[in-house]
Amino acid sequence: MIPGLKRLIPIVILLTVPVVGCHSLSKQNKAVTFWAMGQEGKHLETLLVKFARLHPEIPVKIQRIPWSSAHEKLLTAFAGQSTPDICQLGNTWIAEFESMGALTPLDSFVLGSPVVRSSNFFSGIWQTNVIHKKLYGIPWYVDTRVLFYRKDLLAKVGYRNPPTTWREWAEVSKRIKRASPPNEGNFANYFPLAHNNPYVPVILIMENEGRFLKKNKCYGAFEDPNTVKALQFYVDFFKNGWAPKNMSRVSNIYQGFQAGFFSMFISGPWDINEIRERVPSLRNKWGTAPMPKGKKSVSVAGGASLVIFKSSKRKSEAWKVIEFLSRSETQTDFFKLTRDLPAVRKAWSDSSILSDPQIRAFREQLETVQPTPKLAEWEQIASKMQEYLEKVIYGRMTLKQAVIDLDRDVDRILEKRRWLLSQNLLPE
Amino acid sequence: MKKTYQIAYIFLAPALLTLTVFFFLPVLAALGMSFTDFDIYSIGNLARTRFVFLQNYQHLLHDPLFWKSLLNTAYFVLVAGPLTIFVSLFTAMALQSSLLRFKSFFRLAFFLPVITNLVAIAVVWRYLYHPRFGLLNYILALFHCGPIDWLGNPHWAMPALILLATWKNFGYFMMIYIAGLQTIPGELYEASSLDGANWWRQQWHVTVPLLAPTTLLVTIMTVVGYLQFFAEPYIMTQGGPLNATLSVVLYLYDQGFRWWKMGYSASIAFVLFSVVFLAAVLQLYLGKRREAWG
């Protein structure tokens, strides 16, 4: 044996053995892994203290994921077979993960459950979780988007109440813009232009009864006249200088809202808390209102559901956690922590929800919410739409051309779906 | 030397094995993947994959976004490259000056951006570029210019990233130039200063020609590196506004790891590789030709 080689052997072994060793070790923890996003992740610990008392045998390990990269992270985790047991999933994503075969159907769990019954939940929201007649998620909280507005700034231009129709909305925007000093660069509204944040145009299309897709969701339908009209209305906000083109100018929307850089924006219930915490000086100066009406007042059926991944080894323990989170008293506690609106009807009777004036608009809006199309490619299609709208807003393209190009791109994105359907490789 | 070459193979084995498993085979696998439509549907079920041969590449040719990303990358390389080279050459010359004190301080100051992490840097720069509170616009305002919406304006976003990349990288090439300058014999300068040439003319007639080989190397390094421009737009602008900062690598990342169109993404990677390869070969060829012409 060569003396030098002897010294090398342990090193080589050291380099190769732990590959196997450390991997098997990590499998031994018994905790239910739970991924949650943004502020829900922040407050989940507090919420689950009671659960730990009830079920000390089921430890729960929470991981927070930033919303901005949540979609990528989840897909990567799925491709890498490192998905958690339970996950908070935006209910627009459920179809996508279902089509990949990533989710566990929950019907059998619901059958035996004393807590989770479909009749306890808002039916429109429950339906967003049903795909091909199977249930894949339990609604956790509901949200939708409404108009946030500065009462004092609207009053300044003669509007005691928030705008209720598209026409009023445009009018009040015009007046605010006119009233602001020209070099201040103030705007009336703020709409995010980030490609992963397409909800404003989506809501406007719904309000105008426009279509996104046609023929069994196999082709784009953005050339639909109602859709084009809604998009025109949206684009005009930018063209008229009633909304800023550049996101970077509004690196902090709360400061912008406080400074009067814009007086109206469209967002979800989480921002009620954020505004209260970050800019307390605005107290009583702002309010929320249902979406101004197009053909009707509609908003998007948002919110998140709890899903169990197919690869989970602890499905029954995971279900216990979901059951706990679906109790009406837990839902009420959750609301107090996050201002996320309960998905369980009964929880709404709690006085803290009823008495909150800024929640009222959401309650009204929830009566008329619509889900976005349920298909795997939806995120990508919505992101494409934003991309083209941005071009129109910057004057690089007419809207007419944009929807033609958009439909062509959407058709291309859906080519795989058409093929899968034709080969019966997708259940539909 | 002993002629037992089997031992050489033992020494080579770990490195070649690693490179084969994690580099050479994956390159071939990626080539294969680029002929399929491997995507999100394929992950759960391989039956949902088709062999499409060159279709991905055909799509690329008709994909306006891909062309946009290629143009953006070319813009970045052609502006940031020469700028970086110029700044690094200039600072190297200044640091070599016999009049200079505090040499090591300056060297460290110029080198700090090179060794720090881009994500950390991006945090500060995003802020320096802020249209309302940013330091840059604050300085511009002192000169009664601006304000410029650096990252929010499609015309300024790329220049902003070019400025950032130059700031971050010039120190590295400056070091290489300093090494090159140290090989130039001092007599040459003495000879030319006896001829009455001033400092600028000396630099132009002595330094620049003698540094040609170094410049060739630096050029290849910047071009190959800058063609793979990714982290700056990913963190600072996400490719926006209006896709003005969408680079080829960012596009391939989006297609591959955001939408999981793995096959398509692989074809982008190969086109990128061809571009890098051609650029490197072309520069070597031009460099050789210049040498031949003397």
Added chain:
Amino acid sequence: MIRNTAKSLLLHLCLFVAAAFTLIPFLWMLSASFMKNGEATLFPPHFVPTHISFQQYAILFHELNMGRYFLNSTILALGVTGGSLLVNAMAGFAFAKFTFPGKRPVFTLLLTSMIIPGQITMLPVFLLLNKLGLLNTYWGIILPGLASIFGIFLIRQYVSTIPDSLLEAAYMDGGSSFLIFWKIIMPLAKPVLITLALFTFMGTWNDFLWPLIVMTKDSMYTLPVGLAGLLGEHAQDTELMMAGSVITIIPIILIFLFLQKYYVQGILVGSIKE
């Protein structure tokens, strides 16, 4: 004489302005990281915190997983550095001091592959690591990082300059190649090993794209990935992000200050043309 003084003044002035350009972002980062929430976004800008506050650092370590990210980055950087030193040194030694069939073609292949963009291999390596169950483990970063063509090249350049006579003498005494490698080559190549270690350590520490893809669990994030994640979630909290940045770059700056000499040498060796 006077002309020289004027020249020298001008030169120093220019360089100080340039140095200000490179240093101000760092000073601003440091200063803002000690500010309370919202102070950095005041207008006109505050350059110095009114009260030094460690609030941001406390948040990073208590509420956000910064300590864990730091640990991950350290483990990975050390692991990759240690492993790759050995692997690359062995290969570099073989290329420098042995003749064997296939030497030239293999070496040429390695040199030409240096220009293959790493992004090509990302997808297949990701799928491969997935098959091996190595995603979200340290090995997912360490194994692919064990061999680097640049490292092999660097070490080969240096080891070639070690005179053969030294090795011949050792062979005469009946030493094996392994003994020679360990007892003679490694100690003599210490400067280049330190250089390569430095390069690898910094490269791994600062790497962003690959850990972003391999590590999907929060508990496995490295500092840059964790920081980018915070940027997504806490974009509004400028001061917090600045503190995170400071923590990310301080170790690298310290290491560099101590080992500057070797780093510069590395650049020089690497830039000598074949």
